[in-house]
Structure formats: C-alpha cells, structure tokens
C-alpha cells in the first residue's frame with residue numbers, strides 16, 4: 130500500500146460485487162490501496178434488501194441495512210458503498226435518524242436491540258465516487274496520476290440513484306463529480322444528456338422489453354456522441370448496459386459494441402495499476418483492446 | 425375522469441386514503457396538485473395502466489382495489505426522476521413501495537413475484553445468491569425463462585461473474601429474527617406493513 134491518506138472506512142461491497150461485479154470490487158480495492166485509502170470490509174455484512182425488500186415489507190427494508198450500519202458503528206467508521214442502490218437503501222435508514230423525533234427510528238432501534246445490536250445514527254454512508262471526489266479530493270488525486278489516458282473518448286453515466294433523492298435538481302440530474310475525475314485523467318469526456326436516466330434496473334429481468342428500450346436509448350446517445358466506452362458507477366447499470374448489450378442489439382436490430390467500464394478501472398490505469406488487478410477482461414463487450422495501450 | 429365515472433360507488437373506500445396517509449411519505453400525497461410533472465418525467469409511465477399522477481388521485485379517491493391490482497405500482501423502477509422534480513416534494517417511489525407492501529400478499533405481477541423470491545433468498549443466505557434467486561423465480565413464472573436466460577448465465581459463469589455455490593453468512597440467525605419482527609409488525613394490530 131502506498132502512503133496513507135488517513136482516510137479509513139468500513140467497506141460494504143454489497144452482493145453484486147461478489148458476483149456480476151467482481152471486476153468493480155477488484156478495481157475499487159486496487160485503486161484505493163494505491164491511493165492510501167483504507168477500506169476495511171464490514172465483517173459479516175448482510176444484503177441491504179434493495180428495491181426487492183422495500184417492495185415487500187417496509188419495516189424490513191429499514192432493518193436489513195440498519196444491521197450493517199450497526200456493524201459499522203461498532204467499528205467507529207463511516208460506511209463506504211459501491212452500488213447506487215446500496216447507497217440509497219442505507220441512506221433511507223440514516224435519514225430517519227437525522228430527524229429529531231422519528232417513530233421509525235425508535236422502531237429500528239428496538240428491533241436491533243432484539244438481535245443484540247445498537248445504532249445511534251452516527252454513521253455516514255459514502256459512495257466510493259464521493260470518497261474519491263470529495264473526501265480525498267481532486268487535488269489529492271491529481272498528484273497521483275502517472276499516465277494520462279489521452280485520446281480515450283467516453284460518456285459518463287451515473288445511473289439514476291447515485292445523485293438522488295435529496296440533492297438539488299441540477300446536481301440530481303446532471304452531476305459532475307465523475308466528469309471531473311475523468312478530466313483529471315486526460316480522458317475526453319463527452320456531453321451526455323442521459324447521465325442520470327434510468328437503465329431499467331431490475332425490470333431487465335421482470336419486464337425486459339421495457340428495460341431493453343431504456344438501455345437502447347442510453348447506448349444510442351453514447352454512440353451518437355462518438356464515445357469509445359461508457360463509464361459507470363453502479364453494478365446494476367453495468368450489467369444492463371454490458372451483459373444485455375447483445376440482447377438489446379438483437380431486439381432493436383443494432384450493432385453496438387461499446388465497452389462499459391467502471392470509473393475505478395480507468396482511474397486505476399491512470400494510477401499505474403496493472404490491468405489484471407483491475408479485472409478489465411471480464412466485460413461481455415471486451416474493453417481490453419481499447420485500454421491496453423494505456424497500461 | 426373516465427375511470428372515476430366508470431367505477432361503482434362502493435369501490436371508493438375512504439379508509440384506503442387514511443391507511444396510506446398514516447405513513448409519512450403517504451401523508452404528503454394530500455398536497456399533490458395533479459400537475460403531472462411526475463408522469464412527464466417517468467421513463468416507464470407510457471407502459472403503465474394508470475400514470476403516476478393518476479395513481480395518486482386514485483388513492484385520494486379511495487380506489488383501493490383498482491390501485492392495488494393495477495400494474496402501475498410494479499412498473500416503477502425507483503429512479504426518483506419524478507421525486508426530484510415534484511413541486512410538492514412528494515417522494516413517489518416511496519409511495520409506490522408503500523402500495524406494493526400493501527398489495528404484495530396477493531400480487532401476481534412478475535415483479536412482485538421476483539421481489540418475493542429475492543427476499544426469501546436473502547432470508548436463507550443473508551445475502552443474495554443469484555442462481556438460487558433465478559431458480560425460485562423461474563419455477564414460479566415458467567421454466568421457459570430459465571432456458572432463455574441460460575446462455576447469459578453460462579457466459580457469466582465463464583467470466584467469473586457467477587458463483588454456483590451459495591454461502592450463508594454468520595449472522596443468518598440475526599437476519600431471520602429481523603424478518604420475523606417485520607412480519608409480526610405487519611400482522612399486528614394495524615394490519616399494515618409498518
């Protein structure tokens with residue numbers, strides 16, 4: 130590990146990062162190691178429940194992430210999350226605790242008590258992107274860039290939940306943090322009006338015709354803008370855009386061939402991390418031919 | 425409003441609005457001005473039986489059955505496009521969650537079945553285990569889907585993006601207790617999800 134940045138978090142990878150997004154996980158870990166950010170995986174974390182549990186049992190949708198927050202509080206650390214949906218799910222809980230009197234917070238407290246846990250609302254939930262852009266900061270990052278990714282053209286796709294709910298309208302619809310990081314790396318960041326448009330999320334499984342139409346729009350604009358790749362911050366977006374790209378091509382008679390990479394993979398390359406440590410070979414649409422020359 | 429005219433009087437149940445309004449995010453729908461910004465911002469409203477704006481008005485009118493059996497509540501992708509633009513600060517995806525939680529026991533929509541299978545998988549393992557989830561889901565929605573998804577599954581396996589064996593976390597008992605507590609609450613005096 131290089132010199133410590135003094136930043137330390139309890140890390141919640143979330144379920145996707147152990148399966149469909151192992152590449153995201155690996156690139157986060159190698160990049161943060163390189164930057165001296167300590168991510169200590171939360172011991173014995175559980176699934177946050179995501180929209181599945183919010184759609185079946187409301188109280189449970191607060192209790193599952195609350196257990197993770199209690200575990201982080203026991204460590205005395207803020208919680209670093211990688212997935213946009215995990216971000217929203219955990220923040221729904223911390224949101225109840227920031228209000229003075231919330232009957233829901235009391236209910237969460239008493240339920241946690243029954244499994245021998247406590248949560249007092251002293252944990253902040255931070256997306257890896259915000260940790261890099263705000264906690265470490267652009268200056269901290271700029272000093273570490275070893276290789277500039279000149280000539281690489283991308284569109285930044287944040288997905289719908291990264292900047293919502295809660296943010297002011299402009300930030301909620303047109304965030305800038307990832308654009309700025311990519312700028313620092315020398316990447317050519319194209320305008321992209323669909324930065325925070327929905328990818329359909331889990332509808333890709335339950336109502337594929339709808340989600341595929343949304344993904345088709347996202348791919349179409351990316352191609353129209355002349356992007357070589359789409360850069361994402363969320364495992365579910367990556368899955369819908371990459372793993373289902375062939376399916377979308379078949380449905381709509383298109384021939385997109387756009388690699389969908391995580392911002393941490395590009396950052397890692399610029400920091401001098403080896404390609405294999407960033408797992409760039411796992412995408413369905415191969416990203417290696419595009420990225421090899423920078424490594 | 426054609427839907428309202430066509431609905432028989434006995435289908436208006438004022439207790440439905442009171443139920444929804446007993447939740448903080450539900451109470452806010454009283455302030456909806458029916459501007460339609462939500463519908464206009466929604467990426468999936470064009471497919472919904474009733475648009476998001478209309479669902480709100482139907483809840484306010486007490487159209488319990490029509491709301492809970494509509495596909496609209498299951499189409500919402502929780503993208504929050506509507507909520508960041510709503511002039512009245514209404515958090516529509518939370519209202520949708522609430523309506524789903526009320527409807528869930530009888531819902532037959534594929535999304536409802538998927539969410540239920542997902543929850544049960546988490547209950548067993550403490551985390552998501554995709555093969556177990558997909559198997560549960562396909563068994564309930566038709567095995568044809570399993571064959572359709574097989575090529576993607578095989579490719580994910582080859583890319584190291586899928587693990588066949590699930591592992592239960594150490595805290596499974598804690599997770600099970602949380603499930604029970606939440607279920608007891610639902611069955612409790614109010615008969616509502618929280």
Ligand code: SF4
Pocket residue numbers: 455456457458459460461462463476477480506509510511512513514516
């Ligand atoms: S945007 Fe808000 S106020 Fe306007 S119709 Fe939708 S919920 Fe009502």
Ligand code: SF4
Pocket residue numbers: 462465466467468469476499500501502503504505506507516517520
């Ligand atoms: S959160 Fe749901 S209702 Fe609102 S815009 Fe997104 S899909 Fe439509």
